[in-house]
Amino acid sequence: MSQIDLTIDGQDIQVPSGTTILEAAKAADIYIPTLCYHPDLPGAKGARAAGAFYQGKKRTENAMPDEQGKGCGICVVEVEGEADLVGSCGTEVREGMVVSTENDRIGAKRQENLIPILTRHRHACLTCAQQEGCSRSQCSSNVPENERCCTLFGHCELQNVANYTGISPSTPKWVPTDRPILEGAPLFVRDYNLCIGCTRCVRACGDLRGIEAIGFVYDQDGRVQIGSLAPTLEESGCKFCTACVEVCPTGALMDKSVRPGKREEDIVPCRDACPAHIDIPEYLRLIAQGKRDEANAVIKEKVPLPGILGRVCIHPCEDKCRRGEINEPVSICALKRYAADGDKGLWKENTKAREDTGKRVAVVGSGPAGLAAAFYLRLQGHAVTIFEARDQAGGMMRYGIPDYRLPPDILDGEIAQILDLGVDLRTNQTLGKDFTLDQLKSEGYDATFLAVGARLSRRISIDGSDLPDVLWGVDFLRKVAQGEDIHLKKKVVVIGGGNVAVDVALTAMRCGAKEVTMASLEDRDEMPAHDWEVEGAIAEGVKLVPSWGPHKILSEDGKIIGIELVRCVSVFDDKGNFCPAFGDEKERMEADQVIMAIGQTADLSFLGQDSRISVDGGLIVVDHDNLETGIKGVYAGGDVTAMPGAVIHAIAAGRKAASSIDQALGGTGDVDEVLFERAAPDQYLGRDDGFASWPREKVPELVLEVRRQGFKEVSLGFADEQALREAKRCLQCDLRLYLQGNPAPPEKWLVFNEENVNQAPEAEGVYQFYDEEHRVLAIKGTPNLRETLIQELEENTSAEWFDFEEDKMYSQRESELIQQYLQEHGEMPGGGDSDLDDLF
DSSP, X not given: OOEEEEEETTEEEEEETTOBHHHHHHHTTOXXXXXXXXXXXXXXXXXXXXXXXEETTEEEEOSOTTOOOOOOOTTEEEETTOSSOXXXXXXXXXXXXXXXXXXXXXXXXXXXXXXXXXXXXXXXXXXXXXXXXXXXXXXXXTSOGGGSOOTTTTSOHHHHHHHHHOOOTTOOOOXXXXXXXXXXXXXXXXXXXXXOOOOHHHHIIIIITSOOOXXXXXXXXXXXXXXXXXXXXXXXXXXXXXXXXXXXXXXXXXXXXXXXXXXXXXXXXXXXXXXXXXXXXXXXXXXXXXXXXXXXXXXXXXXXXXXXXXXXXXXXXHHHOGGGGTSSOOOHHHHHHHHHHTOOSGGGGGOOOOSOOSOEEEEEOOSHHHHXXXXXXXXXXXXXXXXXXXXXXXXXXHHTSOTTTSOHHHHHHHHHHHHTTTOEEEOSOOBTTTBOHHHHHHTTOSEEEEOXXXXXXXXXXXXXXXXXXXXXXXXXXXXXXXXXXXXXXXXXXXXXXXXXXXXXXXHHHHTTOSEEEEEESSXXXXXXXXXXXXXXXXXXXXXEEETEEEEEEEEETTEXXXXXXXXXXXXXXXXXXXXXXXXXXEEEEEOSEEEEOOOEEOOOGGGTTOTTSOEETTEEOOOXXXXXXXSTTEEEOGGGTSSSOOHHHHHHHHHHHHHHHHHHTTSOOOOOOOSSOOOOOOOOOOOOTTGGGOOOOOOOBOOHHHHTTSOOOSBOOOOHHHHHHHHTXXXXXXXXXXXXXXXXXXXXXXXXXXXXXXXXXXXXXXXXXXXXXXXXXXXXXXXOHHHHHHHHHHHOOSOOEEEEEEOTTHHHHHXXXXXXXXXXXXXXXXXXXXOHHHHO
């Protein structure tokens, strides 16, 4: 591509042919104000208008159907040799072109073109001398509330542009409008009273996304009005990608739940909710494109056990999925499984342990936390040994999660992938029995990670709890997992309302129980077990008895005949702490066996009398930032430090521990990987009628009659067609994060030095001094700005920044600035009782 030489504001610039003046100026860091222009969108001029649109239920026909988009005219510049000013956003550069972006003529024209924009937008705040730093709450009574700017004030693109160009004194006062404010649709609010007709949203929806759910028309007064192409966004074909919100320069389109400083977290809440921060939108996008192995590689970047997580994850991401505000959340977890089950090894191409560091790390426990830590530490080049108390690796994933949820071959396969990196596994090695922490150190291990989990059943003592037919939840699941021949009696009562209790109940049915009842302290809505777990248990025939707790176990001749329950009136106290309260009502229930599944606890017997590691509430205390215990070089994470946890939380803890340990051993602590190279995603989505109502795909399952016959996996996973349909339901919320923005006007603050002081005119005006944090130090007026500032430069040692404003009525302007400062700070600059003579 040929290069074009031109001059802008005296600066020689070379850009490729086809570049607009605005683009060339931007490349040279020369600011030109604009409103209708956006770097990711085609120009407004020539945009096609709609035949009609809706604002709520009101339909409006286009009064000028042959008229096309015109643009705002704010970006005009002067080109040498041309009589008229030209729009910089649509004028391509020419060889030898000489451009001026600032002079009185240009400034006047920009103000003139701003008039019709501000005429239709409330702007009392923009003309207020006290707008800087204003919260809109201290307005004087002569500014009616409905004329004040919106909550975007202070961060508004229109405000920035208006402040830069200045507002013409001939701009008329805004006349309040009664256009609808639509708050009922998902994700964002549309306030048509704040729309300036720039058509950015229309071009984002149509040209950028290819959806065309909104459009613009001209009203009887020749003004651009914008709305949806059907009475509702859903009927219009909106995909709720919120690109329109992203490009809106005013508060006409506003996110409902995006907090200041939390923009990325709130726009892509699924990724933020995931403890491992998996790039969920990216892998869903790849699945939708039929790239299953690539999707798995993306997941593997953050977690080493995607096939396991795809089956047992509690998926907090789905609770936050923005699609859920439209109809139902995307089935993120099931799609993770789909990707993992299609693993063809692409991720391995970029997974290789770094050069050996000579450092050794001991990982105690081979559950999800231990395996994750071992995986990432080995990739950093450290020699890793896992010590496992039982005869097989997997921890509670093997001994606590039933096979019908997590088949052993899936577990074995993903553990093998970790061990194949060169991780050493030593089974039947119990901390405190076969080795000690001090022994590990003496054997040359440079760091130790305690990932011993919570493998013991939490116990309570009530009448009859010591009977032979009373089993304990975690112990029961472990025995079944180990292949012990367990045959339960006919009527089994499970005490507990969590996920373990559900697993116990369903396992009991597979071990011969004919009737299984779950009694929980919590009522149905409070049960800690996830809804889908409970619904699955009910479907298999488990009976629920909520809001009842165990009082005593009834027996005759040493055999259980029933259980007496007591009514639980509340589970938590006023502060939300677990503190069950019981009433007087009691009820007896027939039972042959009772299984207590009331929680888990860690086995910390290995600590003995060692006080170097602190314990609080049965959990090891660690530094939250790096997971280090009271012993230097000894770290802990997973269920031994935070209960209750889930597999994904444990994996995240193992990853965090690996980062901390790597850093302590001289590494960078960066355990992130890129296992699938990818460019920024395509912004084009295309139109899909009925998109908002697309239902969530149901994951196929074994029929009920077959489930209870054994431990075959209940969930069968998505077929290809289902997975593609479900992945395409994703809103791709992250796409808007890739959009650019228009540059902000140059900051008014100047470094307080001789070069900048000499820019000031020898004229009357006002100047302000600021400290390094841009806090106001002084506000002063002078009959000669340059002369006074030169003198201040010699005497003032505290000012870091300054600005100035030429104003013939400097005393009036000075008074306005002082009033603003007093409202914000409550005292004169410098504090105390300074009078005006001291201030000036």
